[in-house]
Amino acid sequence: MNATVRPIRWLSVLALATLFALMPLVGIRLAFAEEQPVKISVKVGESGFEPGTIEVSSGQLVEITFIWDSPNRPNEEHIIVFEGMKLESEKITKDHPQTTVKFVATTPGTFGFKCDIECDLHDALQKGILKVKAGGGTAAALQPSTLSVSPTGVAVKAETVKVSATLTDKEGQPIPRVEVTFYTPKTFLGNEGLVEIGVGKTAPNGQVNLTYRPTTTEARKIVVRFEGGGVYDATETTVDVPGSRLFGLAKAETHVSLQGLRDWAPFGFLGIILSIWAAFAFMLFQAWSVRRVRPGR
């Protein structure tokens, strides 16, 4: 009897130990699944995009690598843009044949992607399709981004205001080639709103500039906003701009040609009419003076 119980006890301990030992592996496996982006390669060649259609699930982190593939046309250059997602790739050329675009597909739907340069293969590269299915992958977190305007980033010069903003990710690296919009809050006839005053694309160093001519003299705020895109979340920042009495200097008046002549010609006409009436008076006087003539001298 004792001989059978001892092996069962050992087996169960061994099973439990294995289970516990495997746990980290499961955890690693799960974690690995979370962070693992969907990697897709797309060749950009003479017959178009290869593959022409990409399918992902929303909430997934997607990495698409575009590979330059037109050896017969060595001068071809491409920049791939994604419609409706404000995403733009770097330029791929013969010498720089690969670029990767990363984004989190947040919205389900069908989006196109295409080459945005007037290259020779332009027509063939207009039909890329990206299908985003609802649900599916685990929701990947959008990375935070930061818009900052340094104290020297707001410059007022005569009637112009220059605002310089920088967009960086959580590591402080610049986020290039994304759209940033500038607004100013205004109230007009009792309606409050954010008035869009400019749009720009971040440079490779993450910087975007606005030159703005305010139309009223008072101080104002300028709101800089990044709507998010790619793998980044939206962010905004607000700066104060001091007032200046040089703001709102009027634009040049439209000049009506010959205005001087138009103003004075009617007086000329009036003068002619008056002289004519003076002549009438003279004639009537002549007629009346007929009465005065006496015969004989």
Add this chain to the structure above:
Amino acid sequence: MAEKISRRRLIGGIGAATALGVAGAGPLAALALPEEKAAPAAKSGPSRQWAMVIDLRKCEGCVTTEKAPQCVEACNAEHFVPKGQEWIQVFEVEGESGHKHFFPRLCMQCENAPCTKVCPVGATYHNDEGVVLVNHDRCIGCRMCMAACPYGVRRFNWGEPENPAGAALANYSPEFPVPHRKGTVEKCMLCAHRARDGKLPACAAGCPMFALYFGDLNEDIATNGKEVVQLRRFLDENQAYRLKEELGTRPRVWYIPGHGQEYGHTVDLDKEPKTPRSWQEQGSTLNNPHPRSEGSGTK
């Protein structure tokens, strides 16, 4: 002797004629005064140059609301406009494909207005804010301005117009021409009286689609009651155009091309526009506030 007398008299006669001419030139010079500007009301605040933008992408003639064009009804009610003399009209225009779209038209408030040029008595003029007004105390009803207007926006009180009971007590001003007078010309005056009070024009306030924007060229800003935009950017980025631009009238009303597409007005939507009601039928703004305004309107 006779000769001397006649020569003296001749000189005297010429002198009299000259004096008459000079004396006559005085009041006659009044003829030459430039067009009379309205006495500027004491006002504070920035100087404005009003303009209007009509976004045709948003206008669908109110057919989807199953009502008559609300801008027309709002204007009729606000100003007790006599029936058949609407100051703003919404035309149904058929395009090449047979698809109809809607086109509101009000006074263009031209900067180089033909109407103010030809008025013989200066009854129509620009005020300081660029609005073309009519002074009904001055108008002689010659209708030369109506002949000159290339947009057909002016209306004439051919007979005695119907005014509401309290109209006789209304404080007449060219900015708010009530009561209407027989034998004079009237038209949209961009609700200069409401702008004075810092409100949108009646048509813009009444539009349920927020298709009419009212703005100031000086401050370069406009609003439709919901959003606020930078006026010149708004015009540039939406390919805004003006009617009959080639005539050089420089209107202050811009149109953003469109066909009501923001409200689903497609070829399939085959609803008939309703006829706008007169102020008698819908009552005054005091009793029937505009679709979007809170409470009763005050002038």
Add this chain to the structure above:
Amino acid sequence: MNADASWQQFEDRVLAPVTTTSRTWLLLVVALLVLTAGGFVAYGVQVYRGLAATGMGDTVIWGVYISNFVFFSGVSMAGTFISAILRLTGAEWRRPLTRFSELTTVAALSMCAIMPAVDMGRPDRLWHLIVYGRLESPLVWDIMVIPTYLTASLIYLYLFLIPDAAYLRDRIGDQVSKPRRKLYSFLAMGWQGLPEQHRKIQVAGTVMMFMIIPIGVATHSVVSWIFGMTYRSGWNSTIFAPYFAVGALYSGTAMLITLMYIFRRVYHLEEYLTARHFRYLATLLVAFGVLYLYFTFAEYLTVTYKLQGGDDKLLDELFVGRYAALVWIGFVGGQVLPIVLAALPWTRTIPILFAVSILVNVGMWIKRFMIVVPSLSLPLMPYGWGVYTPTWVEILITIASFAGFALIIAIFVKLFPIISISEMEEGWDHRETPPTAAARVQPPQVQPEPQLGGATS
């Protein structure tokens, strides 16, 4: 006194309407007064009900009133041309025509001046035009030029009337009523036919002769600019001023032929308003008609070639559409046929010329209507064509304006000789009719007026 029997006959013929009142004349004047009164009644209705009593609306804002305005301004060119231009050029054949042509101008301008006042929405504010008038407006140019032209024509008519008034004062002063005699006396300004008096009138008359031609041209130009300064199809034309001026010469000459025929028939003036006068006026009519045809052609050719803006729709309606009948009747009947008939020698007879002149003026009235109304009924925005039908108020007032025109002439004919006696006397010896058997008493140069017990020089 020129005792020539033919001169005596002339005097008798010309003074007959002044000294005697025929029943026909009385009936005519009564009829004209009734028609004019009808116009006043209609106007009263219009003042009460407003312009809603007319057929005008927010699209067709001007109708027959403005058509009449332009028509009468056109007719008024007659006197200017005959009196001034023909006098300037020394054309002797103008002598019998000067009086009634100047009268036509005065009568036409009087009616022309009334029409815009009738058309006003607020006639109680007529004085605004004087006090608040703006020099930039073509209407104000009208207000300035038309009274100037009317005054000029009146003065012109009067200056050459002075010797005739003296003649009447002396010759028939005792045959007429006291107020009339006083009128003649006053108008004669103590005229005794003295050389110095002649000289004064000559000086004034010469000045006026030169002045009235540009004033006349200016009037038609200004009237045309009421339309020409707008953007409407059919009005937005640069040649409107000369177009209207030539049209005025054409219709004025036709009106002269009409009146000449009437006076010739009614007052037996065949020897003075001769076939030669008709032929000459017919030649002028043809010349002006061809010139007017040229302007018409130039205008429509450029418009039809380009078909700019709304011009294509307007031309369609004018030539093949709703106005086609009127336009073609006006064109063929008023512009082409009269020229042909007046030019061809075998149709250039007096009765036919009379008919031609009526055709011309009917055609010109239609033409004025066609200028005013179709351009206004053309849609400016996407809505339908305007419709215009004159109402009884407008028709009555139009008839009254023509009646008023005729009335002024009829009353004048009663008061003064319709052919200028002094002017005829001046040129009596240059007349191509052979002198009659009776010898002249005095040599031609001296022209003393008949005196009634007054001193002779």
